[in-house]
Amino acid sequence: MEKKKITQDISQLILSCPLGNKLPPKKRSSPQRGLKILREKAVKKKEGNPKKQLDGKAKGLWDAARTRKNLIENEKSIVKVAQYANEKFEGFFQNYAPVTVILSEANWRSKYETLDDSPFRKKFIDILEGNDTLHSGLKKDKNEEMSNILASLVKLDEKLFEEFLCKISNEEFQKVLELRKKLPVWSQKEDIVKAIKDNQVVVISGATGCGKTTQICQFLLDQAIESRSGSTFCALCTQPRRLAAISAAHRVAEERVEVCGDPRSSVGYQIRLERLNPRERGSILFCTTGILVQLLISDPLLEKYSHILLDEVHERDLLTDFILTVVRDLLPKRPKLRVILMSATINSNLLSEYFNNCPVLNIDGRSFPVETVYLEDILSKLDFRFRSTRNRSGADSHPNHLDIEYNQIMAPFVEEMEANHSYPFHVLKSLRKRESEESPEMLIMALLKHICAREADGAILIFFPGWEQIKRLNKLLLSDRTFSSRKFLIFTLHSMLPTFNQRQIFEKPPRGVRKLILSTNIAETSLTIDDIVYVIDCGKAKLPNFDPLKKLNTLNSEWIALANAHQRQGRAGRTKPGICYKLYSRGRESTFVPHALPEIKRTRLEELILRVKILKLGQVQAFLRKVPEPPDDLTVKISLELLHELGALDDAECLTPLGFHLAQLPTDPSTGKLILLGAIFGCLEPMLAIAATLSFKDPFVMPLNQEDNYRKRRKFLAEKLFSDHLLIAKVMHDFRAAQLDGHVAAKNYCHENFLSTSTMTMLSNMMEQFCRDLRERQFLSNSASISDPVANINSKNHPLILAVLCAGLLPNVAEVVIAGRSLPKRNLPKIPTSPVKVKTPEDGPVLIHPRSINYDTVFAKSTWLCYHGKVKSSNSIYLQDCSIVPPLAVLFFGDEKLFNKKDAKLSKRFGYKWDSSTMEATRSLRTCWDNYLCHRVSHPGATDWSSDSTDSALLRAIIHFTTATAVSLNEDTGLLSVAHEEANNSRRSMW
DNA sequence: GAGCACTGC
CATH class of the missing domain: 3.40.50.300 (P-loop containing nucleotide triphosphate hydrolases)
Structure with missing residues (x-):
């Protein structure tokens, strides 16, 4: 009911005038003449591309005719917004005006003083207030606290020691111990323990099979227990991979005749979405590097731990390098902390130099020659x-x-x-x-x-x-x-x-x-x-x-x-x-x-930069110059620019409220934005599915030699969607429904549809995690689940999901340009169907990746694509996943540069035109949106969709506005309609 | 007409 009312309301705002036939002809003579010449020539030469066979003048005339024809087509409909729409948008603007003023000020520190006294504000100010105050404050308090956390508890020390004596007499333990003692690392047990006692940082390099991963942490634990200080021992061992963390933990537990996950056990592990806690003191926790980075947010000095062991440091992955840098900086603040870097034999000198020439211990491997x-x-x-393989005769032999x-x-x-x-x-x-x-x-x-x-x-x-x-x-x-x-x-x-x-x-x-x-x-x-x-x-x-x-x-x-x-x-x-x-x-x-090259020199750095910011590690360039092998300055600059464009950082390189949220979500910033927007726009489930996939991996698997079946199945699943992202949302939805019918049903669903069950399960769990994050950041009501009806009020509205996708993925847009195809055949000779040209503003021509569902989409109209991944390989640039999106959404959510060109772009590409008052109205609405988003992220709360709320009024206006194009491209009517039901049903004719 | 590999309280 209410939806209908709004629909009508908005459809009155946006009117369309099919004017094409009434346009006065402009200098038609020469294009007409060009056509005539062209037709004659084309008749003479029936084969091949007619344009190619024309000579200079005729060619020019042909082009002129085509351009003219396009222009006439383009002027068919002019998009207008009625005058009172402006007034209505003004209303929104008034509502969010205070935020605009706040945001335009240069000084961040005073900026948020004017916000209410919400818990968000407190947290956020803490981050903004930055480095020194907070850190040094922390340091003082925490030093006292530390003596509480890791102070030895005499009773516990004794208890742990007695348990240990008991263990030693255990027959099974002894049996395993004999095997353990054969590992090469045992021959240097005393040296290792002593080196770690005497030095804050020690590099231990040893080839695979020497036992460093499972033994060294136990040496340290046993030594602590034996010296009656087991209660002060708490070790964190990182692994770059999830599986490695799990198996190391299980292995160690086995060796100690314990069960991983038992609350009395000395060993546990934690990876994303999975944790088995060990006992609180006298314990070893294996985790992935990602977990340690997340831990740093709540425990920046790692005060819960007495020992940090970083394994596989030689692999030089992004997170390990990041941790190395952070850890080196916190050493002076944590004099008692011991850091053990474990790496393969090679490259240990670089590490030692990085840590002030700390000692290196070498251990022989136990592999075979x-x-x-x-x-x-x-x-x-x-x-x-x-x-x-090459032809011997002919030019190829050169x-x-x-x-x-x-x-x-x-x-x-x-x-x-x-x-x-x-x-x-x-x-x-x-x-x-x-x-x-x-x-x-x-x-x-x-x-x-x-x-x-x-x-x-x-x-x-x-x-x-x-x-x-x-x-x-x-x-x-x-x-x-x-x-x-x-x-x-x-x-x-x-x-x-x-x-x-x-x-x-x-x-x-x-x-x-x-x-x-x-x-x-x-x-x-x-x-x-x-x-x-x-x-x-x-x-x-x-x-x-x-x-x-x-x-x-x-x-x-x-x-x-x-x-x-x-x-x-x-x-x-x-x-x-x-x-x-x-x-x-x-x-x-x-x-x-x-x-x-270390990974940090081979990737974009947006995510890493947000982490630097949320951990209050200072200016980004300065921090990144401290990593063992710093990334290119230009890469840092580009990443900073993108973060700025996303609205995550301000001019002074400080986190904005939006950036504050993005930095704490376990995704890259643009995917994080999708998650927030999904909650705000009431299309939670599809957005979480899309975000999970973009930040983890595509769940589709392709058995060798079944490519055809695979493709057919994907085409079938994605019918009428024209979007890799909507396809994911669909299969995740169906998979989760199948999950409710039990494990077997879910497995069957995956098997039928070329999906990996384990990836789908992980993705589904990640969606739960995102949902929990949103609840904790208060973007959803406390009770909202993934399928919450209010949070999914718009989840069936495909054009809206695509519009929101645009808002999140921008500036990743590409234009599909169709040359000639939309020209009426009767006026021009047949122009050979040229392949679709896809262009991005920054790269020029690109290709749609053959894995994308849009690879062989036949485009009837020029349009816009949004994509997440873009990669250059084999001399072409490929858009890895993409969705055909409503053009107005691109223009509405697009950046200012795009905005200024709106008039020209629209009339050129989409066959209709803004009038100036509509431009103004659009611009106002966009300003409202920008301010509204600022307001929402700094005043977290669930969207209020009740009919009289401002949330609802503004969001619905944006929804109707950005998805209005769905039917505007219908050439038959030339009308711009905004009814969503219609939009959904006629999607096929959209493109 | 093409798809190295990882990771996140």
Whole structure:
């Protein structure tokens, strides 16, 4: 009822005038003449593109005719807002005017004095008031408090000691202890404990299998208990991966004959959405790096802990680097804190230098020797020759720049080999060709046959850069009788491949059966298969990077670093001696860099910057220059700019109230904004589903050789949606409904629809987490669940969801430009259907990623897309996920630059035009929105949708306004209608 | 016509 009233109300605000036929003709003569010439020419030359076959003048005239035609089309409808709409918008403006004044002041500190005395204000001011006051204040109070937290409790010390004595006499404990004592790390137990006692920071480097992860924390715990100070011991051990944290915790609990999760246990773990707490004192908590960063928000000096152990520091992932920087700064404030950095053998000097030349302890690994066989040895051993894949005759035989580059690098090595007479001629000949590094499938096939015929039993692991190569080799293997399924178990590992039925990948195969595993670098660290004896390493990996000059994420196949090559090789020697076949020469390996660039130098930094801000770590540039290997200044600048544009930071680089919320949500800022907007606009569930997916991963999986079925299914699911995001919202909704019918129903739903059950479950849980966050930040009422009817009052309104998506994802918009297709055929010769052109304002032409549901959408009209991911690979820029969105939403939520061009843009692209009073009204409404959002984020509360509330009036006006375009593109009526039911039903004709 | 891998009280 109420909705209907508003609908009518707004539809009176926005009128449309189909004027097209009444427009006076302007200088029609020359385009008409151009058409005539064109038609004659086109008749003469029936084949090919008519435009291409025209000469200078005719071509110009043809273009002129087309432009004119477009203009006439464009002027068909002019969008007008009735005068009293302005007055109505004025009303909104009045309501939120005070906030505008506040926000326009330069001084943040006084700015929020005028806000009410809400709990939000207090918290927010605390953050704004910043570094010194708060921190030093904290330090004083907390030092006293610390003596409370970690003060030794004599009784507890005794109790822990007695328990420990009891444990030592336990038979099972003794049995495991004997095994533990065989680990290499035990030989240096005393040194390690002493070094940590004497130094605030110690680097311990040891190869895989030395036992550092599970043993060192126990050395420290046992030592504390034995010296009757168990109650003051509290260790936090971080792992970069969830699985590693869980398994380390379980392993340690087992060794101590305890059960992980028992409240008396000394071991626990915490990862996102999952925690098993250990006892409060005398305990070890394994967690992921992300958890530690979140802990820092509430406990900036990590006062709950006496020891921080950071594992896998050598991987140099973003969060570990961040933690290193923060921890180094808090050392002077926590003199009693002990920090232990654990890393692989390599690169420990850099770490030691970073921590004021702290001591480094080296521990030998306990893996088995792995023999290395390089490309030249393989070629010589197998007598393998590369057949040139390129045409010998014709232009192709000339070397291109890649050949020349290859030769420059390899020639000296080949010459040296030649001089030494150490390799047969055919090997040298092969190495001179670039093919020796380009397409190794046939070589791998030959090598596999060799291993299977000549070498002992054992699983074979092959490292590939990506999907394409895995797919190709898998196909070859399946079509080759040598590798029949009776004798071989073939596994493919890729994050996008389904993992069901793959438990046997970790199990010992039946007698006489050999495991073959084709993998990306997922098997380099994340997955460990113990019985690998042979590794075949093609030496390449797809590496993401960020190009600050072009502001683009890239994904390219590159040569790996020596450290990674070493890691891959090490995968062969876990249970017995192994062999690593490297599909690159010694010469090539000598060009490898020692270490890959740390992640912090390869990504955008918006999220990290918000963390710097919420943790009050000072100016961003200054902080980021303190990290072990600082990111490019330009990258920092770009990220700051985006945060500013999102409204998360002000000119002085301080958090705004919006930024304050975004910094505390466990997502990147633009996804965080989506979550807030979903709550504000009453489309909670779909927005949470979209946000969860954008911040975790796409749940769709694609089995090899089922691409067609996969695509068909996705097309079926996404019918009429034209949006990857709405597709996600739909499948998440259906999945959650299936979950209510039980585990089996949910699993079946996933199986039928090419979805990963584990990813879907995680996403569903993440939605719960976001919902809880929103409740805690008071954007939802205390009782609101994900499916709360009030919070989902607009969840069925697809155009609105898309409009909100726009508001959250901006500035990530792209324009779909259709050249010629909308021209009436009778007036012009048939123009060949040109492929859709998609452009972004900053990159120019881009492509829609083939994985997107919109990849093969036929666009009837020019329109706008919103996207979240954009990446450059294989020389094109791809929009990874995108939604066709209501154009008015883009223009309404778009930035000021876009706004100023509104008039021109609209009339040019969308076939209708603003009149000036509408422009003004739009602008006022937009100002209202900006102010309203400022107000909402600084006065958290649930949206009041009751008919007489200001919330409701403004939001409904925005909703109707931004989604009005849904029907305005209907060429038949030329009318601009705002009825949502109609909008939903006629979506097909929208685009 | 293409999809390295992780993470979050």
